[in-house]
Amino acid sequence: MLSLTRKSDAQPVAAPLWHTNFRNFERLPDTKVVRTTFFINTAAIAVTLGLLLWLGYREYHIYNLGEQIAQAQKEIDANSKQNAEAIRLSESFAAEESKLNEAAAFANARISPSEFVMLLGETLPKEISIDAIDAHLNGPTVGVYTMRGIVAGTPDQASGTASNYVQMLHDNARLKSIFDSITLERLNRDAGSGFMSFEISLKVKSEKNGKK
């Protein structure tokens, strides 16, 4: 029977080796232009050197910090005696200072009663007579001053005079710096004297308002 396939389509005939290949490729020398070992060694040495440098840098940094710590400790030790003395003196100073501050704060008042009385005396109009001044104080920034007195003139004139007097107290720079409010609390006819009697209260500025 004739074959239908062409000759060219047929499997090439494997030519039998003419002798046995005895070469051991693993043991043969590397005949490349640059040997693989060179790359392996270069990479290994580079990585190792990099790690060594990193380790060296870190160790040097640690050593350096250790040196600085030792230097700082040396300075601390050298000054420890003076430091202890300075702390002792400072504590004594703070204790003495607190005593003086307590004494200063004790008698501290925005306005002394005598200054208040004298201020009123200096600004008092001739139509007004003050009968009494009351001060209720609770610390330098809590307190109310009250003054009571009489005003000369007809009720109409007296009310005007009293109102002007309150305004004058308001306008007084010293009083304005100390008192929050100055209020005419009462103005009525005094049965005994026939004059108009009044009551004015002055409230000391609180700490918060006083610092404005």
Add this chain to the structure above:
Amino acid sequence: MNTADVITLVKKQPIGFGCGLLCIIIAVILYLRSDKISESQTEYEAKSAERSQVLANVRNSEHLKDQLAELQKLSKEMESRLIRAGQLAINLQYFYKLEAENEVKLMDPRQGALSRGNKGPYMGIPYSVTVQGSYKHVLSFLQRLESGAHFCRFNSVTFAKVVGSNDSPGDAGASANMNLALNIELLGTQ
């Protein structure tokens, strides 16, 4: 791959294997000492701050001894102005002395009860005092009390004309008879 193969491989790449071994050792060291820098840094910062504090203390205390001596002198002077709560007669003598110096009439000065719960080393010792006299003398008494030998704090002040004295508006009032009622505290100790 058996041991012989490994040995052959090591013999073939001795530098590579040596470096690899060294890398492993370095990596172990780096791992074991990984916290050392941050620990040393923290310790250094603490020591540095301590050193700065110590040096600042020493530097700032250069004149502290003299300043403290000055302050102690002031403190001693201040303490000489304090009263002792137990020395009633001596304390009242202060008011009688002011009475004599200012030509006013002192009415029954009284030492009040001491307040409890005082935090500081000193305390306010309360007194109630009433004086009578002319406006000028009473005001002088008040001023002497404010700037006197002892530290004085005013709790309440009532300054009033004595009933029946000259009280018409327009009068200067310097000669009017005045009554001054005070609730005060003098700074002192037990």
